Amino acid sequence: MTHVSPARKQSEKALYGGTGSRRITVRDIAAAKERAEKWPMLTAYDAMTASVLDQAGIPVLLVGDSMGNCHLGYESTVPVTMDEMTLLSAAVVRGTRRALVVGDLPFGSYQEGPVQALRNATRLVKEAGVGAVKLEGGERSAHQIELLVQSGIPVMAHIGLTPQSVNAYGGYPVQGRGEEAAQQLLRDAKAVQDAGAFAVVLELVPAELAAEVTRSLHIATVGIGAGPDCDAQVLVWTDMAGMTDGRVPRFVKQYAQLRQGLGDAARAFAEDVVGGAYPAEEHSFH
Numbered sequence: 537m538t539h540v541s542p543a544r545k546q547s548e549k550a551l552y553g554g555t556g557s558r559r560i561t562v563r564d565i566a567a568a569k570e571r572a573e574k575w576p577m578l579t580a581y582d583a584m585t586a587s588v589l590d591q592a593g594i595p596v597l598l599v600g601d602s603m604g605n606c607h608l609g610y611e612s613t614v615p616v617t618m619d620e621m622t623l624l625s626a627a628v629v630r631g632t633r634r635a636l637v638v639g640d641l642p643f644g645s646y647q648e649g650p651v652q653a654l655r656n657a658t659r660l661v662k663e664a665g666v667g668a669v670k671l672e673g674g675e676r677s678a679h680q681i682e683l684l685v686q687s688g689i690p691v692m693a694h695i696g697l698t699p700q701s702v703n704a705y706g707g708y709p710v711q712g713r714g715e716e717a718a719q720q721l722l723r724d725a726k727a728v729q730d731a732g733a734f735a736v737v738l739e740l741v742p743a744e745l746a747a748e749v750t751r752s753l754h755i756a757t758v759g760i761g762a763g764p765d766c767d768a769q770v771l772v773w774t775d776m777a778g779m780t781d782g783r784v785p786r787f788v789k790q791y792a793q794l795r796q797g798l799g800d801a802a803r804a805f806a807e808d809v810v811g812g813a814y815p816a817e818e819h820s821f822h
C-alpha cells in the first residue's frame with residue numbers, strides 16, 4: 537500500500553508567507569482565489585536573481601520575454617527567440633526550489649496556431665522544466681490555450697496591453713478605455729477562462745475594469761498597471777528593484793535603488809584598484 541505522508545497531503549497555507557518547501561502548483565493558485573488571498577509575482581531571467589526572489593518567498597516567477605529589453609539589450613520583446621527563452625527559463629528553474637516558474641512564449645512561437653504553440657510550450661516544459669507557460673491574446677489565442685491545457689500544460693493568459701504587438705500599437709497605450717474596448721476585454725477574459733487558462737495577466741487597463749474582470753472570473757487575475765483589485769500583482773524585477781536604466785512606466789513602484797548601489801560598488805572597487813588600496817594584506821597569499 538502506498539503511504540502518503542502528512543507533509544505531502546498538506547496543502548500550501550498561503551502563497552506568500554507559506555512554509556511549504558515543495559514547489560507551488562497551479563492548484564495552489566486556484567486555492568488562493570477561493571481564499572480571496574492576494575499574491576505577488578516577479579520576473580526573473582537568471583538563476584542567481586531567481587534564488588534571491590525564491591528565498592524571499594515570491595510564489596510565482598515569470599521568465600518574461602521582457603528579458604529582451606531588460607536582460608539581452610534588445611529594444612523590445614519582439615526579437616526574443618525560443619532558444620533564449622529555453623536557456624534562461626532553465627536557469628530560473630535551477631535557481632529555485634519553491635516558486636512556480638512560468639515561461640513566456642515569445643513572439644512568433646505560437647501565432648501560427650495550436651500545433652506550433654504546443655511544440656514550443658512542450659519544449660519549455662521538457663527542456664527548461666517550467667510549470668506553466670504564458671502567451672498573449674484573448675479570443676485570438678483561445679485555440680492555442682485549449683490545446684496546451686488539453687495536453688497537460690498549464691497556461692497563464694495575458695490580455696489588455698500585449699507588448700508583442702508594439703509595432704501594431706505604435707507604442708504601449710492603455711487598453712480597455714471606452715465602452716466597446718471594455719466589452720472586448722471582458723470577452724477576452726471569458727474566452728481565456730473558458731479555454732482553460734489558470735490565470736490571466738491584465739496589463740495597462742483602467743482599475744475599475746480590472747476590478748470588474750476580477751469579480752466576474754473564477755481564475756486569478758494578475759495585474760500590471762491594472763489597479764489594486766486584481767488577485768495578484770506582477771512587476772518586472774529590474775523595475776521593482778530600481779535596476780532598470782532610464783524611464784520606467786507610471787505603474788512601477790521602486791522598492792530599492794540597485795542600479796545606484798551597484799554603480800557605487802563598481803566605482804569604489806575601481807578607485808581602490810587605481811589607488812592601490814585593493815588588494816590589501818588580508819586578500820593576499822604568501
Ligand SMILES: Nc1nc(=O)c2c([nH]1)NC[C@@H]1CN(c3ccc(C(=O)N[C@@H](CCC(=O)O)C(=O)O)cc3)CN21
Nearest residue numbers: 602605606613699708709710740772775780785786787
Ligand atoms: N522594464 C520593463 N517593464 C515593463 O513593465 C515591460 C517591459 N520592460 N517590456 C515589455 C512590456 C512593455 N511594457 C510597457 C512599456 C511602457 C509602458 C508605458 O510607458 N506606458 C505609459 C502609458 C501610456 C498611456 O497613458 O497610454 C505610461 O506612462 O505608463 C507601459 C508598459 C510593460 N512591459
Ligand SMILES: CC(C)C(=O)C(=O)O
Nearest residue numbers: 579600601602737770
Ligand atoms: C510584464 C509581464 C506580464 C510580462 O509579460 C513580461 O515581463 O514579459
Ligand SMILES: [Mg+2]
Nearest residue numbers: 600601602640
Ligand atoms: Mg511578456
